[in-house]
Amino acid sequence: MKLLDAETEKTYRVVSIEGGCQSKDRLIKLGILPGVLIILKRKAPLRGPFMVNLNGSDIVIGRGIASKIEVEEIL
Amino acid sequence: MTTIALVGQPNCGKSTLFNQIAGYKSLAANFPGATVTYTKGTTYIDNELVEVIDLPGTYSLSWYDDAEKETVKALFSMDIDVIVNIIDASMLIRSIELTLELMSLERPMVVALNMMDEAKKKGIYIDVEKLEEILGIKVVPIIAKKGKGIKELLQNIKDAKKPRKRCVYSQKVEERIKELSECVDKSIKGEHWPSKLLAIKAIEGFKPCEELVGRTDCSPILKIAKGELEDGMVIINQRHALCMNIFEQSSKVKKPKKRSAESYIDDLLMHPIVGYVFMFLIFIGIFYAVFTGGAPIENLVMGLFDDIDGYLATIIHNRLAFSIVKGTVDGVGAAMGIALPYLLPFLFIISLLEDVGYLPRIAYLMDSTMHRMGVHGTSVIPFVAGYGCSVPAIMAIRILKSKKEKYISAFLASLVPCSARTTVIMGLVGYFLGYMYVIGLYAFNLLIIMISGMILKKMLPGISPEMIIDIPPYRLPTIKTLLLKTWHKVKDFVYLAIPMLIIGSIVLTLISYYQLNGYINNIFKPVLSGFLGLPAALGVVLIFGILKKELTLIMLYQALGLSSISMVSSAMSPTQMLTFTVFVIFYIPCVATIAAINKELGAKGGLFVTLGTTVLALILAFLTKLFAPLFI
Numbered sequence A: 001m002k003l004l005d006a007e008t009e010k011t012y013r014v015v016s017i018e019g020g021c022q023s024k025d026r027l028i029k030l031g032i033l034p035g036v037l038i039i040l041k042r043k044a045p046l047r048g049p050f051m052v053n054l055n056g057s058d059i060v061i062g063r064g065i066a067s068k069i070e071v072e073e074i075l
Numbered sequence B: 001m002t003t004i005a006l007v008g009q010p011n012c013g014k015s016t017l018f019n020q021i022a023g024y025k026s027l028a029a030n031f032p033g034a035t036v037t038y039t040k041g042t043t044y045i046d047n048e049l050v051e052v053i054d055l056p057g058t059y060s061l062s063w064y065d066d067a068e069k070e071t072v073k074a075l076f077s078m079d080i081d082v083i084v085n086i087i088d089a090s091m092l093i094r095s096i097e098l099t100l101e102l103m104s105l106e107r108p109m110v111v112a113l114n115m116m117d118e119a120k121k122k123g124i125y126i127d128v129e130k131l132e133e134i135l136g137i138k139v140v141p142i143i144a145k146k147g148k149g150i151k152e153l154l155q156n157i158k159d160a161k162k163p164r165k166r167c168v169y170s171q172k173v174e175e176r177i178k179e180l181s182e183c184v185d186k187s188i189k190g191e192h193w194p195s196k197l198l199a200i201k202a203i204e205g206f207k208p209c210e211e212l213v214g215r216t217d218c219s220p221i222l223k224i225a226k227g228e229l230e231d232g233m234v235i236i237n238q239r240h241a242l243c244m245n246i247f248e249q250s251s252k253v254k255k256p257k258k259r260s261a262e263s264y265i266d267d268l269l270m271h272p273i274v275g276y277v278f279m280f281l282i283f284i285g286i287f288y289a290v291f292t293g294g295a296p297i298e299n300l301v302m303g304l305f306d307d308i309d310g311y312l313a314t315i316i317h318n319r320l321a322f323s324i325v326k327g328t329v330d331g332v333g334a335a336m337g338i339a340l341p342y343l344l345p346f347l348f349i350i351s352l353l354e355d356v357g358y359l360p361r362i363a364y365l366m367d368s369t370m371h372r373m374g375v376h377g378t379s380v381i382p383f384v385a386g387y388g389c390s391v392p393a394i395m396a397i398r399i400l401k402s403k404k405e406k407y408i409s410a411f412l413a414s415l416v417p418c419s420a421r422t423t424v425i426m427g428l429v430g431y432f433l434g435y436m437y438v439i440g441l442y443a444f445n446l447l448i449i450m451i452s453g454m455i456l457k458k459m460l461p462g463i464s465p466e467m468i469i470d471i472p473p474y475r476l477p478t479i480k481t482l483l484l485k486t487w488h489k490v491k492d493f494v495y496l497a498i499p500m501l502i503i504g505s506i507v508l509t510l511i512s513y514y515q516l517n518g519y520i521n522n523i524f525k526p527v528l529s530g531f532l533g534l535p536a537a538l539g540v541v542l543i544f545g546i547l548k549k550e551l552t553l554i555m556l557y558q559a560l561g562l563s564s565i566s567m568v569s570s571a572m573s574p575t576q577m578l579t580f581t582v583f584v585i586f587y588i589p590c591v592a593t594i595a596a597i598n599k600e601l602g603a604k605g606g607l608f609v610t611l612g613t614t615v616l617a618l619i620l621a622f623l624t625k626l627f628a629p630l631f632i
């Protein structure tokens, strides 16, 4: 599934980041790369951005980018 | 002289450290991308003078935005003897990636492990010696904010050595890198990139490096390497694993069981409804506090200077001499009495806002609104900074990615009333017409910014990549840094505006003494009197206002030929005050701002903003003249 369709307060594993995503580079540098676990913390209203937590620190990413990140839920 | 450069990821505390060792020169703030240009300073290590350079934060040497590029450029082109790599100890994994890259530059290097207090609070315990051994570089734990460990750091900078180790990948990867870097070594001369790093970056698809290699005979080798290493993902994964490994070997984490207090604060401040209410209240509160604090002081000081003027009249009898002395005294008095009471508390609160870490949270809240204006939430940061001063606000567009975003943000940021224009809003409109008009003007300003943004979004071509920003923890600044920062921001006013003000006062005095008013006013008459219904005498004030906006309010009453500002209400009607203030809010930015725009966007950008704002100011002031009577 895409991160875009994820639910808040759940933990996900990043499976892949779509190529051609201009922001892929920055995501990787912030530590969001295939294999890592992230928790979706909150979604801003009116199609606003997502806040995810990675190793205890928060990162905000736009929805467009969230739609390019493939994740799987960790149960 | 030995030169040391402070290099590290955004928001790790470089500028804080710099200010501790070289004196307060670089603005530190709690959001990534606070520093966008280098600052030089000096300090002593054992009585030896060394040069220190504070650089913008960068996640790695392959830059993403122009601020990061600035750092890489500086690293490659300046004569740097020692690299001080600052690491946020609470984000070790991510930070080591940059450390590994810096190691490959093979220069004397020291790691400053900053934010030890925060790491501890998060339950992270780092075995410094172990880390030092793994990296092969001296590691010094520090708490830059409190000045802890800095002495030891400086000592180690003096004895800095080149790193003893290299980052090593799997055999398959190393073979590919070696093949490419050997080829690069032969065909590319005089490049700053170490060839191994150049090879890695090219394989990973960092455009500047990829193009550099692509132009040579090595291009086929690059293609094969990219194919075999999944466009560099293999390298990226291995490096990440290595960083994880270093972290696990050197640190122990004890997860605190309780949710942190901060996440509860975030639940409120970033709440989909309550968050906006808080944001609104915070801003209204700020303006209200500045206004209610400033107005009584304005009152008090003005009375004082009326007395001084009366006294001067009794002791100086030469009319010209009296005019000049009075002009100077009034000018300085106005600066101290009218501008500073609003400027100081305002700049103080803006500094506080920057330091606690609220701005990135506003970026999150406002992102979807900002999209309507063709920019992203990140642009909130230059906007809010713009309430303090437009120059850093314009410079902050370096952290934005696309040309379109930069243009729109620069234009809109220059429309945000800076603290100098705030003195006009509060000292003129607020003082004479009341606080509700102040709120009204700010709301009107926001509305115009929104509409301008929506129009610019349609006008300008291109798309902008969405925002990614890491949200820093809430932090409390020390009173000392807060005061130093406020002083740093207000310094310009004292050193630049006050002398200019004295000159301006003298010019005005001479103009009226030699009765030149008529000629000069004729120049401005058609636009000011004819079109906007304002006294033509305000032309000179507006011209001086382009030099420095703080002069506007202060020179206003002198230009009108009044003996004190309290008489402005007899020379200007409420409608005229509103028209004038609306014009001042929107018209041409000051020369320093124009210079900053020229630097960031080129002369075309400067011209675009200058013309655009003039037209906008004329239209809006005209509309104010027409419709203000309905509200008064």
Ligand SMILES: Nc1nc2c(ncn2[C@@H]2O[C@H](COP(=O)(O)OP(=O)(O)OP(=O)(O)O)[C@@H](O)[C@H]2O)c(=O)[nH]1
Residues within 6 Å of the ligand: B008, B009, B010, B011, B012, B013, B014, B015, B016, B017, B027, B028, B029, B030, B031, B032, B033, B034, B035, B036, B055, B056, B057, B058, B114, B115, B116, B117, B118, B142, B143, B144, B145, B146, B355, B475, B477
């Ligand atoms: N708790 C704690 N906070 C610190 C420490 N050092 C710096 N800070 C805070 O961290 C924030 C960022 O500091 P800066 O010095 O602006 O960081 P920077 O590395 O210059 O950031 P950029 O210029 O954006 O790259 C500020 O709010 C500082 O007060 C520290 O040792 N402990």
Ligand SMILES: [Mg+2]
Residues within 6 Å of the ligand: B014, B015, B016, B027, B028, B029, B034, B035, B055, B056, B057
């Ligand atoms: Mg900085």
